[in-house]
Amino acid sequence: MTISRRTLLGTGTGTALGLLTACGSNTGRDGGDSDGKGPKLSQWYHQYGEAGTEKAVKRYADAYDKADVSVQWRPGNYDEQTAAALLTKSGPDVFEVNGPTLDQIQGGQVVDLTDLFDGVKDDFNAAVLAPKTYDGRIWAVPQVVDMQLLYYRKSLLADAGRTPPKSLDELVDTARELTTKKVKGLFLGNDGGAGALGGTPLYAAGLSLVTDDGEVGFDDPAAARALSHLRALYEDKSLLLGAPSDWSDPSAFVQGLTAMQWSGLWALPAVQKALGDDFGVAAFPAAASGAEPAVPVGAYGSAVSARSAHKQEAKDFVKWLWIERTHYQRDFALSYGFHIPARLSLAKKADVLTKGPAADAVRFATDNGYAEPLRWTPASRVAYQDALSRIIKSGANPESELRSVVRKVSAELDRVRKKSS
């Protein structure tokens, strides 16, 4: 164990003797109760880009007095790291996860957290709670709601005499008109949108990835029509490609490389700082007549590893931090990056979310938000994303590409259905 100055200060109320025994009995994570702070828990976070987040989560962990929680801040491929760590006992006790995936739940790698939600379940954003729920049990506590949306430069749109696009057709036209020798019309990510957009165009066409009863949700001609618009954007050379930083970073937009960019709500403070009032936000426009626009919402959740030596203590800690300590949840969501609190009661009270583009974003999340269903497994996502990339970049036929995706996805849905029975 590395003892940071912070933990030393944190345990300063204990006696020096307590500290010494704490060091002496250091055998990793299953230390005893020698310093009166309870068992040792390790908690993992992925690396957040916003300054101050790491200090904040360490501060929360230090304030917990029933266990000695050490925070690990993990840069790099976080999903791969946690997936591998969950196979062993030396992994985290408590960890945040962009999931958990259906296979992690079915494989018994995460602990059922349903009883933590007693009396507060209705206070959580239902859209992001749904993918954490399987078989009526809840497997992670949503920390904050993230969403993605379209940023546009008001001045550039006004110069070209355009209004924010209301339909996908309009988006294609607007992007073409805004493209000049120096500035591209739209940035959907360096891969042309296959990764960042994912299922969004399908939802904007009134379809879904997986239906509520577990069938393929885009076996429909409207899907091919929606995706062929993305090809049009690429063919018109309206898309910015190969930018030094990818879509999740607002740099390309604030540096004026593109007039519109698909990015996350987290980028809003940086955009606001750089451009002041000269920007607006929009949802992904409707891709079929009569359909509604769409924005993806999702949440990192806090989960407990089934291989933890202190499952109950870990659950208690998760309950304390992500259910009971609402002022920490508020601080985590709003003080560093820019996220919507996962608790409805907190989201309502958040002043910064009530005005300007932020208020628009919250409205999109509420009215047009969709979360990727739990049954949309990584294997399905890869098959779909590959096809989308071929449609956009190589001009592959959307109908035949989607037919083969539908075949693969329904095989994958059969697999997970069989496993649950």
Place this chain on the structure above:
Amino acid sequence: MSAGAARRERLWRRLAGPQNRNLWFWVFVGPFALGLIVFTYVPLGWSVYLSFFDAHNTVSPSDFVGFDNYTSMLRNDAFTDSLWTFVVFTAFIVPTTFVLSLSLALMVNRMRRAQAFLRSVFFLPAACSYVVAALIWKMSIFNGVRFGLANTVLGWFGADQTAWLSTTDPPWYWLVIVTVRLWLQAGFYMILFLAGLQRISPTLYEAAAVDGARPGWQVLRHITLPQLRTTSVAVTLLLVINAFQAFDEFYNLLSDARGYPPYARPPLVYLYYTALGQGQNLGLGSAGAVLLALVIAVVTIGQARWFGLGRKAD
């Protein structure tokens, strides 16, 4: 001394060998052999074992599926495409690197001055990491915006900006992948060729000159290349092995937070995403790894036969 103790003593003598040779053999070889077993053979065997199970998110699976993983991997066009990617890449990069490093070696070898300097200059990139080089290629030389190096140069001639890594028609991404590997590798193989060249006896060239061989192509064809045969075989083998291991520059050039595009995806990258990505399908990934290992084994044996490796020198 009792009879039992004497027998034990004799047994120990026999086991330790004359002058304790067996003992010393194991002292020196043992740690290495142990490491090899623990870190190579056990994982290898485990991987073969996993390939017969439905092993999602587990390394101790219970759901035996026979050859299902193998059939689904062979029917999976993403995997077969990745094998093709790999064949095309190898077929291109091996001869290209070979010719380039041989030409560099021939040129540097003819220099009378500054030979040591040029040798170092060409060799230096070999000391650079694949990851770092790939990032420089991606971010500054071949980025898609107008201030990228390649686009700036093309801009002087009035060409439009090109998104090098995102353009599949024509497949510009190959230009990026191939140039980074050439830059990193050519110098290293140049050194191997230089060493080979310097071992060729000057008397051979003198004799050729006396016999009226024209300097240039004729000498190269009939003296230099035959004399370089052993070096050439070694270089080709190393190049093919390196091409098999292609991962670093592909991954760092083309992957992003949401995955990897469906083009220029060599098998190692594809299997990495299948087995170790969020999918964690270790059974399917292991089956792919075993198939890949079989392909590599066949190619290597074929190559060894072709070059007559292992045959006694005549």
